[in-house]
Amino acid sequence: PDLERPADLLVFEVFDCGLLGEGVLHMLAAARLRFARPDAVMVPCAARVYAQPLQLRLGAVAGGLQAGAANCWRWRPDYEGVELGRCRDAWVPLADPREMLTFDFYDALENMRPVEKRVEFECSQEGVCNAMATWFELQLDEDTFLSTSPHRGDKGLTWPQALHWLPETVLRQGDVLQAAVKHDSYAVSYELTGLREADSAEPGVESFSTIPPEALLQARASGVPLKDALWERMFDSLQGVNAQLVRACVQNPLEFRATALAAIKFATRPQDFGLDLPQCVDFCAKIMA
Structure with missing residues (x-):
């Protein structure tokens, strides 16, 4: 208000x-x-x-x-x-x-x-x-x-x-x-x-x-x-995917809800998905922000 x-x-x-x-x-x-x-x-x-x-x-x-x-x-x-x-x-x-x-x-x-x-x-x-x-x-x-x-x-x-x-x-x-x-x-x-x-x-x-x-x-x-050149290219590629994902979420509330739930699962149980904890927490924070 x-x-x-x-x-x-x-x-x-x-x-x-x-x-x-x-x-x-x-x-x-x-x-x-x-x-x-x-x-x-x-x-x-x-x-x-x-x-x-x-x-x-x-x-x-x-x-x-x-x-x-x-x-x-x-x-x-x-x-x-x-x-x-x-x-x-x-x-x-x-x-x-x-x-x-x-x-x-x-x-x-x-x-x-x-x-x-x-x-x-x-x-x-x-x-x-x-x-x-x-x-x-x-x-x-x-x-x-x-x-x-x-x-x-x-x-x-x-x-x-x-x-x-x-x-x-x-x-x-x-x-x-x-x-x-x-x-x-x-x-x-x-x-x-x-x-x-x-x-x-x-x-x-x-x-x-x-x-x-x-x-x-x-x-x-x-x-x-x-930095390793291949590592840098992979990092840039992943950043591009993240940016596209965020744009799609903003435009579609249902897509955002599904992505937010997935981000929470990644951040709370990264070992179940074979993922790195700090990256999962960072991804979750960006989605929730």
């Missing part, structure tokens, strides 16, 4: 693990324009996005067999939701987290403008960087915030972290990893742009090699491709 008057309070939860993936900025701008007073209170009122480069890859498995080549089959073009707190032995943080982006939900127009910025991470230990883990904090009021950080023991049942897969780069302690973060109001994305190598020729004096950062980044590539 229509509101008798514009709302004084706007409470919303239109987030995914990457913060923007469910269109929160666009929905919020429309809601403020149509349903809320100009001075309406927003809950949450702001968000901060953090990122940390990780090593999260297959290495030697049972018997010493090297399975590193299989890492290119984990790729996807956007990001993957992963509960890093539940698999702490599977990943290695290679630098301290950095705050990447901030969003003031009272400033709807500013949030709609695309943003790109450069950030540097000082590597605290050696490893092979192949992912950027990201999470966010929602500021609920002046004193209360909700965090999805994997480093907080009191995170609770909030969103998982968003994992962005990157080209594998060999890092050494003291290296400075350069990255670009940007958002187009629909999603946040990351790209490695360069690498500076610490030069310890003079003890106690911080200096860096003269190799251009872009060239050093390429020289430190592990040799494992970011």
